Structure formats: C-alpha cells, structure tokens
Amino acid sequence: MVVGGNGNHSTVVKKIFPQTPPPIYTKENIFYGVIDNIDQQTSVNSLIRAKNTLTQYVDRGEFLAYRIGQHGEMMWGTTYPSDAPPSTSGDIEWTVINNKRELDNVLKRFPKKHPIHECAAATGQKRLLHFGLYYRQHRTDGWHRGRVCLLGDSCHATLPYVGQGANMAIEDAISLATCLEKNSFRIEPSFQDYYNQRFDRTKRIVNSARYLGLILHSQNPIIASIGRRLGPFMMKSERFMKMMEDEFYNKYPIPMKPL
Template structure:
C-alpha cells in the first residue's frame, strides 16, 4: 500500500481549452473546493470548466475529517452514499494525555454528541468521488496542465491567462487555486504569509502493523505541552489504515509547502517521551509528509466584478478545527445557490456570496488559530495538573461551545439575503 494515492485521471493537455465556450464559468483549481464548485454548478445546469496546473490529480496520502456542515453539502451533491461506503464509523472520540495515555471520553456513538460524528475518509477518496461526479455530468470539464496565472475582465466577461501564454474567455472566474492563489493576487495583490512556529506531520499506517488495541475504530486526540496528535481509522479499498496527524511547535521552518517529505527519524525526535502508541504509529508509517503552518491576514473582501475566490484562496486556516475542506464545501454550495438566484447579474451574485461567507469564515479562521493553546498547554506537563485542565477545557459544555456553532450551519439552506 502506497499512501500517496492518485485519483485516476489521465494526463491532460491544455489544447482542450480551445473548445471552452465563452458562456462557461471558469474555475481555477481542481482541488476538493474547485471540484465541489463545478459539481454544484453542473447539477444546476450551469456550464463550467475546471483548470488544474498539475498533469494529474493527486492527493498526498492523508485522512480527511468531514464534519456535519460539510456532510450536508455532500448530501446535497448526491454523494453521501458513495462517501459512506468509503468511511469507517468511529465508535467514540477521546482525549488522551501525551505521555501516560490516560483517556477522557468526548462522546460515543450512543451519546448526544455523536449527532455531529464526522465522515472519516482519505482525501484521495473524496477527490475521486468528486471527479467522477463532475465527469458524469460533463466528461471534458476538467482540464489538466492548465495553470491560470492571471485574468482581465469587463462587463461582458472574463479572459483567463495561462502560464503557457494562452488565453480563453468565459462568463466568470472562480479562484479555487489554494493558499498560493494567482487569482487572488490578480484581485488583491501579493499577500505575505507569516510562519506560526508550528509544523504538521501526516502519514498513514496499515493497521496490521499495529497492536490490536491500536486498531479500534476510535478518534483519538493526544494533547501535550508542545504538540498534539489526532489518529483515526480510514479505509483504502480493502485495507484499513490509521491516520497520523501531528502538529508540533517548531521555529526552524522556512518553506511554505504541505507536501514536503520527512523522515521517521526526524518525526520521532519531535515526539520524544510520548506514549508508546504514538511512537508505534510514527515508526510504522510508510511515508511521512510535513509542512509549515502559515497564516495570512483576513481579507476585507474577495469579489470584484465577475471574479471571486473560494476556499483556501480567500480564507486559508490552521488545521486545528479540521475545517479547511468543510469551509470550501460550504463556499461551493452557497456560491452555486447565488449563481442560480441571480443568474443575470453575476457581479451582484458574487457580492451576495461574499457577504454571506465573510463573517463566518473569518470567525472560523480565528477560532482555529485560537485552538493552539488549547491543544498545546503547559498544564499538560504534569499528570497532577493535566487532569483538571482536560476536565475543564474538554468538558461537554466547553466542547459544545467550541464546535456546535460550526457543525450546525447548513450551507444548502442559509437564506440568500
């Protein structure tokens, strides 16, 4: 099992963009947000094309947490059944102490909190499900080797500019091209990122390499003074895997990349003194990836005329709430509904979308950043102070206040005014 899985699409050629209709909505970026946007539009009968700079659609092997706010969008897209077939239902979620392994239960499947139980799957699974959904409705909608690097616009439409010098015209342009968005640069200018003095590790472990107690269908969040780890099971075809996702305080990172290879030896150094279960996870990973965690200033707006942004392009966030993909799914749903509601005035539709999403995404970005001192806290150094800290910070009422307002949002039904 190679945890770096690829959604199966053939290599593409930018030549096919010559056939794009001038009435098409152009979407830069074929990540989960861009593909969800395309599927949302196509299901409403709105023509669109997706442009991806890579030669194949590939996701670094990693688990994905789709919480109920994202699940509602997947259901609206008709994908819930396919996603559920690839999920492992977690029996419970627990907080665990980094060195002793002592456990505090957050919920089990029979509890009230389990109503917010997420879908746990591989990013590559969701990517492929979205690709297949888009291609069923428009076989040639996804164009590979097509890097949008700029644009111009007028009252009649948008002209997208590609890295190889080609240009095409469309009805509108949606920048779903990630935290390094070229569409955002064209709209707003260059925005510098700031390193947060933390890095993230990700990997997958075949469960047959682990002890029986480590294979249970449980979401475990291990918290410590300067790092935390989340582990949960996922499935790839007939193989069960355990995810490893660890965030560590470190001030020596310079590169803003989320696909940098890392070694087991380096990762183990970041978790010296941790419980043997964590050491076993790291030691048995097939391959590890690491990336520096960066933040950008909150945008005051991200729509101008017939051009707008979606997902990480306009509100990239730290992973501490697991909401990056969920916010992109919400964006896609709300924006598609705005398209449908105001089809003859896209500039106004984009402003409506922005007004509906700006405050919520800004709050989620800030809340995600605010989780770092909850996960990494000096009170966790000693067992005698750790227990009181966890019982206070992870009590049912504290957990509900932290998460419920996020999970209860319904992008498919929020009023468009």
C-alpha cells in the first residue's frame, strides 16, 4: 500500500491520474514567519505579543498573527496579490536572497509603524516560508488506483482562509486508518470507504475557503468592503459561531474527548 500525501504538486497524483490538471494558482502568495520566545521579544508590539488572534485586511491581502504550540512561539503571515508564484531554486542561498527581496517589497504595502515590520525583523531566515496559494478541483472518480491512495493536499488542496488545511490532512490519516481496520485491511473496500467518508466534508471546506478568498480579495471595492465588514460581524454572531462549531467539531469525523 502506498499513501500519497505529498502536497499540492504531488508526483503520486501524476502517476495514478496522469490526466489530472495541475493545481489552480490564485494569483496570490503568502509569507509565513515563526517567532520563537515571543514573550521575550520586547521589540515586537505588545498587541502582537498578546495571546490573541489578530487578522487585518490590507488592500487585497491580510496580516495575521496568532500563537502556536506550547513553547511561546508565534506565527505571523501576510498574503499579497501576484501574477506569478515565488521563484524556486535548489540553491538555498539564492532562495534566501530572493525571499528577502520579495519580503522587502511586500513590507512597503504597510505603514512604517505597522507591527509587521517588527515581526519580520524578529524572524530568522530559517523560520520564514514563502509560497504561492493553490487549490484543486475535487475529483469525482475516487482518490485511489489499485494499492495507491491520496491524502491531504494531493487530493483536496485548499486555501488558508478558513484555517483547515492541515486539520483535513490529519483527519484523512485517521479516517484512512479507521477504514483499513474496519475492513480488515482489505485495500479496495477500505480506500473506497475512506473516499466516501471524506469527500463531502473536504469539498465543503475547500469551497468555503475559495469563496471567502474571492470575496475578501475582490477587485470590486464594493464586494471587498462588504466581505471585510461581514467578517467581524460574523465573529461576534452567536448563530454564526454555532454553525462553525457544528461544522468543525460536531461533524468532525473522529471521536473527540469533551473539552
């Protein structure tokens, strides 16, 4: 059995589904940075160091910051429009130089006193990621061929706007393991059961992220303004938050312990 969980540009997909179109580039890129020991980083604005999640919309892009892990790390990120994804190279030194040049250009989108400048200065080059944003159209002919099966972004690549990409890959892995055990490790029924269980949920989340990105980054100022005004309103809406809780927790395919 082979499980292809190797991301957006999966070579496994090309092997078992050679006619599959490539992932769709959204003409948006993102920088992600991780700052270690954020509580000791006094050069970073206290608003950023607070244990909150911050999202700010900036001219067809976002700035976001939030805590991760249990050891004082903080992740920040910014998206920006671009006609092409970042250039890639096997030369690490070249990539570092190119990322720095691109980041300098992105930082010019923000006022000089914006905390993103402090975040960028506090982030080591090895803790900085830069990549294009892609998604995949959902397959309707299954996620496997023979003894080879897909998992995560290789079969349902999503955009980051609902924060569920990594979660879906973890769900896939546990769901696949459960299906294998349930079907006594018979490959074909296990893979088909896994696909049937995961298709609807992953499609809903991929589409939600895609449409949210289209609204927030619309070049139509009226649509973009409505989307950005609705965001804070929905986060304060008890009804909306219950809907999200139902989608992300009550419909979660893996048994969870009560919080």
